Amino acid sequence: MSRTESEAAFLARYDPADYARPAVAVDLMLLGLPGGRPTILLLQRDRHPHAGRHALPGGFVGIDEALDAAAARVLHEKAGGARAHLEQLYTFGAVERDPRMRIITVAYLALLTEAAFAEALARAPALHPGTIAASSAGEGPVTVHAIDGAALPLAFDHAEIVALALRRLRGKLDTSAVGFSLLPELFTLRQLQDVHEAILGTRLNKPAFRRRMLDRGWLEPTGRFETGTSYRPAELYRFRPNPSHPPSPTLSQGE
Amino acid sequence: MSRTESEAAFLARYDPADYARPAVAVDLMLLGLPGGRPTILLLQRDRHPHAGRHALPGGFVGIDEALDAAAARVLHEKAGGARAHLEQLYTFGAVERDPRMRIITVAYLALLTEAAFAEALARAPALHPGTIAASSAGEGPVTVHAIDGAALPLAFDHAEIVALALRRLRGKLDTSAVGFSLLPELFTLRQLQDVHEAILGTRLNKPAFRRRMLDRGWLEPTGRFETGTSYRPAELYRFRPNPSHPPSPTLSQGE
DNA sequence: CAAGCATATATCCGCTATGCGTATTAGTTA
DNA sequence: TAACTAATACGCATAGCGGATATATGCTTG
Numbered sequence: 001m002s003r004t005e006s007e008a009a010f011l012a013r014y015d016p017a018d019y020a021r022p023a024v025a026v027d028l029m030l031l032g033l034p035g036g037r038p039t040i041l042l043l044q045r046d047r048h049p050h051a052g053r054h055a056l057p058g059g060f061v062g063i064d065e066a067l068d069a070a071a072a073r074v075l076h077e078k079a080g081g082a083r084a085h086l087e088q089l090y091t092f093g094a095v096e097r098d099p100r101m102r103i104i105t106v107a108y109l110a111l112l113t114e115a116a117f118a119e120a121l122a123r124a125p126a127l128h129p130g131t132i133a134a135s136s137a138g139e140g141p142v143t144v145h146a147i148d149g150a151a152l153p154l155a156f157d158h159a160e161i162v163a164l165a166l167r168r169l170r171g172k173l174d175t176s177a178v179g180f181s182l183l184p185e186l187f188t189l190r191q192l193q194d195v196h197e198a199i200l201g202t203r204l205n206k207p208a209f210r211r212r213m214l215d216r217g218w219l220e221p222t223g224r225f226e227t228g229t230s231y232r233p234a235e236l237y238r239f240r241p242n243p244s245h246p247p248s249p250t251l252s253q254g255e
Numbered sequence: 256m257s258r259t260e261s262e263a264a265f266l267a268r269y270d271p272a273d274y275a276r277p278a279v280a281v282d283l284m285l286l287g288l289p290g291g292r293p294t295i296l297l298l299q300r301d302r303h304p305h306a307g308r309h310a311l312p313g314g315f316v317g318i319d320e321a322l323d324a325a326a327a328r329v330l331h332e333k334a335g336g337a338r339a340h341l342e343q344l345y346t347f348g349a350v351e352r353d354p355r356m357r358i359i360t361v362a363y364l365a366l367l368t369e370a371a372f373a374e375a376l377a378r379a380p381a382l383h384p385g386t387i388a389a390s391s392a393g394e395g396p397v398t399v400h401a402i403d404g405a406a407l408p409l410a411f412d413h414a415e416i417v418a419l420a421l422r423r424l425r426g427k428l429d430t431s432a433v434g435f436s437l438l439p440e441l442f443t444l445r446q447l448q449d450v451h452e453a454i455l456g457t458r459l460n461k462p463a464f465r466r467r468m469l470d471r472g473w474l475e476p477t478g479r480f481e482t483g484t485s486y487r488p489a490e491l492y493r494f495r496p497n498p499s500h501p502p503s504p505t506l507s508q509g510e
Numbered sequence: 511c512a513a514g515c516a517t518a519t520a521t522c523c524g525c526t527a528t529g530c531g532t533a534t535t536a537g538t539t540a
Numbered sequence: 541t542a543a544c545t546a547a548t549a550c551g552c553a554t555a556g557c558g559g560a561t562a563t564a565t566g567c568t569t570g
Contacts, residue, residue: 019318020318021276021277021278021279021318022276022279022316022318023276024276024277024279024348024359061277061348061359063274063275063276063277063357064350064357065350066348066349066350067346067347067348067349067359068348070348088345088346090343091322091343091346091361092322093279093316093321093322093323093325093361094321094322095319095320095321102318102319104279104316104322106346106348188547189547189548190546190547205528205529205530206530206547207528207529207530207531207548207549207550208527208528208529208530210547210548211527211528212527212528215527229537229538229545229546230537230538230539230544230545230546231536231537231538231544231545231546231547232535232536232537232538232545232546232547232548233536233537233546233547234546234547234548235547235548443518444518444519445517445518460557460558460559461518461559462519462520462521462557462558462559462560463556463557463558463559465518465519466556466557467556467557470556480566484516484517484566484567485515485516485517485566485567485568486515486516486517486518486565486566486567486568487516487517487518487519487564487565487566487567488517488518488565488566488567489517489518489519490518490519
């Protein structure tokens with residue numbers, strides 16, 4: 001490519017009002033942990049392309065709508081207004097990722113508590129839960145299965161999005177406060193450990209985990225205890241962001 | 256907002272070919288460490304808006320151009336083809352971030368070696384170096400200064416982009432292999448430590464740093480030594496990605 | 511050419527975090 | 541009341557790290 005050609009290409013693109021623009025969408029990975037298994041909520045496509053396959057809920061970004069607002073709107077529309085922690089993940093912009101037209105999609109991770117997950121499933125019957133295979137520890141795409149064990153093939157590049165989301169979540173689980181987004185207001189240390197173990201796909205050492213979490217200074221003991229157990233009830237804790245050590249250093253909140 | 260209204264809004268946006276689309280751009284934060292100080296390369300705007308202020312080099316994404324390809328093209332056009340490690344950072348999509356029109360920008364971090372930084376500066380005279388204030392350790396926007404110490408106010412939300420890039424770089428510096436992108440093919444342990452100290456803005460313990468880096472298994476001793484020193488020359492090492500432990504777990508490479 | 515110097519490299523020590531096992535406690539159930 | 545389960549507390553060995561110190565090596569200088 002000669003210098004003048006690239007210069008011309010630059011000038012040609014300078015005022016995009018006169019040229020074709022890619023469409024911009026947001027796709028949401030709605031993640032919950034029902035029964036302690038990482039599960040996402042998917043919509044089955046009923047038309048071309050990838051008819052029959054399952055896709056992440058998404059929608060186009062309005063011309064007067066911020067990215068985060070678009071993600072919140074899609075959450076509201078597709079998941080029946082269930083509350084969730086939204087966090088921007090990554091933007092996928094391969095040219096051929098959608099055969100219909102050029103679509104750039106900003107992927108968001110939405111973390112649902114067990115209650116929010118159940119609520120979304122109840123209010124939005126079109127959503128299908130898909131558990132992420134525990135073998136998805138390494139690299140590469142991820143496989144998702146329905147409750148009956150049948151494989152749920154994903155549409156477009158959504159398997160890549162799910163894989164990236166899981167990697168990112170695992171990476172920041174121990175250093176940020178995202179884990180609490182999957183728990184109710186009050187929770188026990190065992191529940192917190194269950195969340196970590198479910199996402200990491202490994203077993204964790206109990207005393208070490210307790211010490212680490214308590215030393216972080218993010219846990220506030222409430223003096224209350226769980227009820228209805230057939231064994232010694234555990235104390236309930238509350239998440240309290242630590243002002244000295246920000247809970248999410250690399251977190252989004254860009255705008 | 257009633258259910259039917261949001262349904263209508265959804266339908267209205269369903270075929271974006273008929274509706275206005277945001278423009279999509281990429282902005283590059285070209286970062287080098289000349290003289291051991293984190294420095295970025297900026298273009299001074301000569302027209303409205305933010306005339307006179309400095310901005311990150313950027314460009315619009317072509318309709319048949321992948322995001323990563325657009326970032327590589329902007330690097331080529333604006334930095335004279337200097338080699339750099341490109342990595343997608345975050346996508347900024349506030350509605351009013353550009354007063355002319357709706358522009359969503361995908362921010363990329365480009366890491367330049369000392370040689371590449373000098374080369375870019377030589378080949379692209381329009382680029383102005385701006386050192387990032389060392390006080391930018393905490394949150395919030397970042398302040399950038401010219402060589403003569405004058406403040407360089409940034410245009411648009413670019414101070415936010417720079418701040419986020421720095422945070423992300425600091426966060427993954429010790430766990431990924433990005434640090435090597437700022438060093439030449441062969442380097443000494445002292446140079447590697449200088450890179451880490453410059454980015455983190457702190458002093459590091461030398462023996463501990465050496466041990467940590469050597470134990471990672473990413474460093475291959477070459478048996479060669481630096482020359483021209485007036486003291487004992489240090490051994491030169493080479494970066495060798497470790498197959499067992501991936502060097503960049505949460506790295507981009509999405510598509 | 512020998513002494514001095516600056517920095518790389520190696521070794522040692524103490525503190526802290528962590529893995530892991532074990533004892534104790536507090537509820538429920540038989 | 542005894543057995544059982546899981547929470548909580550404690551003890552201990554090990555690994556990693558901050559920090560200081562000692563040794564090695566090449567250049568400079570008188």
